[in-house]
Amino acid sequence: MIDFIADNFYYVFLGWIILSLVQRRYRGRGDKKRTATLIQSILIFILYMGAVFIREEGLEKKWIVIPFVIIAVVLYFFRSKVIPYELKCRNCGAKLNMNQIFLYDANLCADCDPHEQVSEDESDDAEETEEDHSTESLKETEIEDRE
Numbered sequence: 001m002i003d004f005i006a007d008n009f010y011y012v013f014l015g016w017i018i019l020s021l022v023q024r025r026y027r028g029r030g031d032k033k034r035t036a037t038l039i040q041s042i043l044i045f046i047l048y049m050g051a052v053f054i055r056e057e058g059l060e061k062k063w064i065v066i067p068f069v070i071i072a073v074v075l076y077f078f079r080s081k082v083i084p085y086e087l088k089c090r091n092c093g094a095k096l097n098m099n100q101i102f103l104y105d106a107n108l109c110a111d112c113d114p115h116e117q118v119s120e121d122e123s124d125d126a127e128e129t130e131e132d133h134s135t136e137s138l139k140e141t142e143i144e145d146r147e
Ligand SMILES: [Zn+2]
Pocket: 089, 090, 091, 092, 093, 094, 108, 109, 110, 111, 112, 113
């Protein structure tokens, strides 16, 4: 098991980091889920480093219990932060899809989540127009300054 963790968990760790980068797209709606991914990646890294250390130093395999204990302690005290997922809608109990489970903080189904009433494309457009407005207002202030 030590070898398996030492050989593979670095890539698992990288995968988790990439996952958190994907989640960045949904910031504002999914900050808690993203924080959870980052904490999980740290825990994976601790396990990886523990296994590598044990192998490199030629320690007894039983010491792998230490990173596991660290992870267990973190899970015990910060369970809701590390595992903020719910499988069912908080409001009506409907099954949630993958996005709702892993990306959005609300833990609400499409019918209950006010954000879901706007489709993805429209929300993207809305963001763009917001940015447009801010640049426009910047330009306006520049013009005003010149006057
Ligand atoms: Zn619902």
